[in-house]
Amino acid sequence: MGLTSTKGAPVLNDPAPINKSLLVIHSGLLSCPQSGNTFTNGGLTIPKKKPGKLDDVRSNSWLDAMNASSPPRKKILKDLNGDFPSEDDIAYHAWMVKYPSALSSFELILKRVKNRKIVMFLDYDGTLSPIVDDPDRAFMSADMRSAVKSVAKYVPTAIISGRSRDKVSELVGLSELYYAGSHGMDIMFPVTDDKSMNHLNYSKFTDKQGKEVNLFQPAHEFAPMINEVYKAFAKSTEDIKGIKVENHKFCASVHYRNVDKNSWPVIAQRVHDILKDYPRLRLTYGRKVFEVRPTIDWNKGKAVEFLLETLGLFDSEDVLPIFIGDDRTDEDAFKVLRNGNQGFGILVSSIPKESDAFFSLRDTSEVKKFLKSLVRMKEHEAL
Numbered sequence: 001m002g003l004t005s006t007k008g009a010p011v012l013n014d015p016a017p018i019n020k021s022l023l024v025i026h027s028g029l030l031s032c033p034q035s036g037n038t039f040t041n042g043g044l045t046i047p048k049k050k051p052g053k054l055d056d057v058r059s060n061s062w063l064d065a066m067n068a069s070s071p072p073r074k075k076i077l078k079d080l081n082g083d084f085p086s087e088d089d090i091a092y093h094a095w096m097v098k099y100p101s102a103l104s105s106f107e108l109i110l111k112r113v114k115n116r117k118i119v120m121f122l123d124y125d126g127t128l129s130p131i132v133d134d135p136d137r138a139f140m141s142a143d144m145r146s147a148v149k150s151v152a153k154y155v156p157t158a159i160i161s162g163r164s165r166d167k168v169s170e171l172v173g174l175s176e177l178y179y180a181g182s183h184g185m186d187i188m189f190p191v192t193d194d195k196s197m198n199h200l201n202y203s204k205f206t207d208k209q210g211k212e213v214n215l216f217q218p219a220h221e222f223a224p225m226i227n228e229v230y231k232a233f234a235k236s237t238e239d240i241k242g243i244k245v246e247n248h249k250f251c252a253s254v255h256y257r258n259v260d261k262n263s264w265p266v267i268a269q270r271v272h273d274i275l276k277d278y279p280r281l282r283l284t285y286g287r288k289v290f291e292v293r294p295t296i297d298w299n300k301g302k303a304v305e306f307l308l309e310t311l312g313l314f315d316s317e318d319v320l321p322i323f324i325g326d327d328r329t330d331e332d333a334f335k336v337l338r339n340g341n342q343g344f345g346i347l348v349s350s351i352p353k354e355s356d357a358f359f360s361l362r363d364t365s366e367v368k369k370f371l372k373s374l375v376r377m378k379e380h381e382a383l
């Protein structure tokens, strides 16, 4: 794949040679159908007006999206005397008819598993660790770590996160898992003999345990651009109290969770003004965070397909992939599983929301219970 430069910004100018076995995955790398709310190339479009006016972001619903970008972290409330369910509770239970609890549907899930090989895909923030104010302090509990470790003893297990691969593998701290960072744009997987992996998007790497692994980085050309835009965000928002900007190597995040709401329009405007010079980057929303990434057709769903393919488990009736996640970016993975009719997604949410997942879990503690139930089932099978 060639790289040319326009005003210092790398631009992809021809497609990657296609690895036939991964055709499904690679063929669309240069176009970009989007999921979620997007500000470039579809969905919400960044206005072509001159920057600098708050009207830009207001007229474009940026602020509405910022307000709606994370469910409240409150528990569902019971009526004051505890006897009657609240309206929220009633709405949640009605929603669960469409997205049944993966815990109470465990017997049904077991029936679908039968003799099939489960492959477990897990998101990190909001799934393995609760959402907290400081992204640097989003730790998973020792008990959750031990549940994930036990699952990985029985079934191939991968973490697919929006964070950088290094950061999420450090937070999880289990060497027996597969890791994909930057929303699936940085995938570590076992070394194979496949010669078609001799391409710029692939590289070999020796991990901390001295084991040789492969990396697949479909957006590798974008790393300098992401670094540049990360620095621009950090500089332009340094006067805003509570802001946090992260560089995940192939994507960058601007967190406004801890910023006074009165400053949100300013953040939106500054992010908007910087991004107008980067037409090859797009913006999506996470939970109280703007996420900026390359306009390549790659997401968590593609990462799921890629990992299944490289593990030799793609498109097989004997395989049952399960993806557990809580955020908009996880919907790409839910969709892949739903459309491929191969496995299913489990949405972690304490409030009703539309999803391509099949089942639901209320919070991280229910995720842990579900993982433990799977382990018990596997232990039982092993007897």
Ligand SMILES: O=P(O)(O)OC[C@H]1O[C@H](O[C@H]2O[C@H](CO)[C@@H](O)[C@H](O)[C@H]2O)[C@H](O)[C@@H](O)[C@@H]1O
Binding pocket: 123, 124, 125, 126, 130, 131, 132, 133, 134, 135, 136, 138, 160, 161, 162, 163, 246, 253, 255, 257, 286, 287, 288, 289, 291, 327, 329
């Ligand atoms: O794909 P994920 O593993 O779910 O990562 C998505 C983003 O997660 C982190 O931000 C979110 O969690 C933080 C810690 O709980 C919270 O403070 C923040 O408001 C959330 O947006 C991470 O910091 C982001 O970079 C990830 O993109």
